[in-house]
Amino acid sequence: xxxxxxxxxxxxxxxxxxxxxxxxxxxxxxxxxxxxxxxxxxxxxxxxxxxxxxxxxxxxxxxxxxxxxxxxxxxxxxxxxxxxxxxxxxxxxxxxxxxxxxxxxxxxxxxxxxxxxxxxxxxxxxx
Numbered sequence: 001x002x003x004x005x006x007x008x009x010x011x012x013x014x015x016x017x018x019x020x021x022x023x024x025x026x027x028x029x030x031x032x033x034x035x036x037x038x039x040x041x042x043x044x045x046x047x048x049x050x051x052x053x054x055x056x057x058x059x060x061x062x063x064x065x066x067x068x069x070x071x072x073x074x075x076x077x078x079x080x081x082x083x084x085x086x087x088x089x090x091x092x093x094x095x096x097x098x099x100x101x102x103x104x105x106x107x108x109x110x111x112x113x114x115x116x117x118x119x120x121x122x123x124x125x126x127x
Contacts, residue, residue, distance in 0.1 A: 003099030005119070009082060009090040009126040013050035016082040016090055019125045020054060027118050029058040032077050050090075051083040058118075064111045065100075072104040078115065080122060092126055094119055 009016040021031055032055040041048035057077030065072045080094045097116045106112060 003096050003103070004093050005096050005123070006091055006093040007123050007127060009092050011090065011126055013052055013082045013084055013090055016092060016126045017052045017054060017080075020080055020082070020092070020122045021056075023122045023125045024054075024056045024118070027058075027121065029056050029118060030077075031056050049084040049086075051081070053079060053081050055079050061111055061114055064108055065104075065106055065115075068106050068108045068111075069104045072100065072106060075100055075103070078119065080119075082126075092123060094123070 011019065017034065021034070024031055033053075035053045035055075037051040037053065038048040055077045056079075062076045062078075065076065075095060078094065080092060082090060082092050084090050097112050097119065100106065101112055
């Protein structure tokens with residue numbers, strides 16, 4: 001999909017998210033929310049394979065993007081999704097920083113690189 005970076009995970013969805021959160025917090029970033037979509041579906045009597053979303057960021061970094069182009073706030077904080085596909089493979093996805101840059105016309109290259117570096121560490125933690 002255009003604008004999304006996806007990769008396989010070697011762990012179940014819950015452990016994948018736990019590992020990602022550990023890296024996020026080790027980098028000094030903040031976990032804003034953890035949403036278990038499958039659990040919410042079950043509460044309504046619906047079925048959904050394991051699917052969890054996290055929202056995370058670092059206001060000292062994200063604010064720089066919003067100062068550059070305030071509308072970028074619609075895509076912040078950063079998000080990562082872990083889900084089990086129809087074949088039982090767990091995968092992770094997050095928005096590409098280059099896609100964010102293009103979508104919003106961002107010009108702060110140093111901040112984009114800083115976010116990209118953290119996203120790379122987060123995704124590498126589950127492979």
